[in-house]
Amino acid sequence: MSDHSPTMKEIARQLNISVSTVSRALQDHYSIGLRTKMRVRKLATELNYEPNQAAIFFKQKKTFMIGVILPNLSQDFFASMVTGIEDVAYKKNYTVLLCQSRDEQEREKQLVNALRSHRVDGVLISISKETTDYEHFELLQRHKIPVVFLDRIPKMPDIHYIASSLATGMQQAIDFLISNKHKRIALINGPRHLPASQERLEAFRQGLWQKRRKYDPSLVVYSDLSRDGSCMAMQELLDGKQRPDAVITFNDYVALDCLRYIKKAKVEDISFVSFANEPICNYMDNAPIASVEQFPYLQGEKATELLLQLLDKQAGQASDHVAHHELLQTRLVVHRPG
Amino acid sequence: MSDHSPTMKEIARQLNISVSTVSRALQDHYSIGLRTKMRVRKLATELNYEPNQAAIFFKQKKTFMIGVILPNLSQDFFASMVTGIEDVAYKKNYTVLLCQSRDEQEREKQLVNALRSHRVDGVLISISKETTDYEHFELLQRHKIPVVFLDRIPKMPDIHYIASSLATGMQQAIDFLISNKHKRIALINGPRHLPASQERLEAFRQGLWQKRRKYDPSLVVYSDLSRDGSCMAMQELLDGKQRPDAVITFNDYVALDCLRYIKKAKVEDISFVSFANEPICNYMDNAPIASVEQFPYLQGEKATELLLQLLDKQAGQASDHVAHHELLQTRLVVHRPG
DNA sequence: CTGTTAGCGCCTTCAC
């Protein structure tokens, strides 16, 4: 308890000048003489002075922290996203408070509350797959804490978000399968209530229509994204009278689970195309033949840039309520010939 | 900018009492009359009063934040570890500042610095695979910021750490292979400089000796843990005059890479046992037959508990320089018969 | 160019 880290006061004392002079010297304020500046800075480095962030935050009524809530970190998709977020945030001197909702709505709400009580300046969220109730997000709005959603977007009006264009991705997937002579293309979608599922479905119909193919509702089934759920969905397709020769899945994990399942069931010659393009597929013999790359790192970067921009604006004046959003292009990554 | 969140001052004003009374009422101080307490609390909840953490941190010279540096989050191993850390930290009202070193020493150093300048109360680290230089850790010590290492431990004297008992795990792996009639057991180790590699090697020799097997140095090769590195290591084993019939690998990823590699090379009947027991293996047809479970969630919990304990002590009095550490038992998880 | 002063929100003596 003897050697606290030195404060401006200490520097001021040793130099026989006032604290405010020290403060300004360190901020390179124009009104301070070069001589004094040098003296201050010299002593500061000698003493290993470091500003007390806590005091600064307190004073400036800003924490320079942004909260990030993602469903989980173990999917490479989200891990990359985090990296993109961190890279941008650190560059601008913001700290990232990272949390996992584990895809549970309850935990997501708790986390939103925790972040709020920690007075984060802004929040980035990919909503959990359970989330159907948006009151916690509205709470943030009411507290005037800017929020940018990314990749998994709630159905709310006037929100800021960054996502990838599922419509484009789906079209790419469909085009690829059709050009590889697949005739009956099925869709294993995610939970019905998810906006992401609804978008995929819409894009699926749209995509088939573009190619003058008939849309057959019996070729669309739903998984809760658990392993069992995906297998059941797959079985449903197998039981149908029109067995598909290609399947587009909600994401790579669904595809992997299904591939595993049909292999056990000795079913062959069904091709899979999925979303996310997880690197995990590189370890598999049995991977989807193609996957829609959604550029999570880029999404993270863009979302963070947008958020920081909002924070700047907010500091300046009343935030004009213009909701900003962007849909990033996707790219179909082909793992092997169809 | 009109409606700031309410402060004690505001409550005091509305109730025509002093701020200190409000403060004490909220802390349930004994010297405050029950009536006043109730009045204060009622108004506080009505106004949605929430203490300004920043002010409290500032005042208490504590940030209630712990920094966590892990190599990456996309390995399930570390993601689980984080969950364990978060669960304990949140329970005690600490916030977790999570960072990825991406297994780069340079970034690790930067992060240590960033955490220090943010005045985190303590730090948890799993060191990067590149880290050979420990000066940034010593820096933390000098600043009296408690550090607990977990799973990947540097070779420094008197440090606190939690890890899993690689010796036990290795013995379990060897016993399992031998009881499954394997004769020539090889080891694909990680980079030589890593303490974790050195421990595995030592345990490997020890384990063979326990079973009265001869230790053959030509059956130990090294990978830099990249995919290519692992394949080269595998090839080295294949080229040896004594081709092994079983291989123990540094971790699951190495095993997966090798399995893929030998499958392409049409090599069969080499069994793999690895470390970490990553869930990713559940997706594979070609997985190691067993893996040493290292309980990352538990490690995270224990390490955090230890760190928070250290923080308590530190607040109390001079920290007795007793280095605390614990080795957790491992468990061999068998994926299929050997 | 530099010093003085005040205050951010909260806690904590000390006094009544």
Added chain:
DNA sequence: GTGAAGGCGCTAACAG
């Protein structure tokens, strides 16, 4: 039981 006052480290408005 309660109030008044001071201070944590730093910034910024106001005086020179």
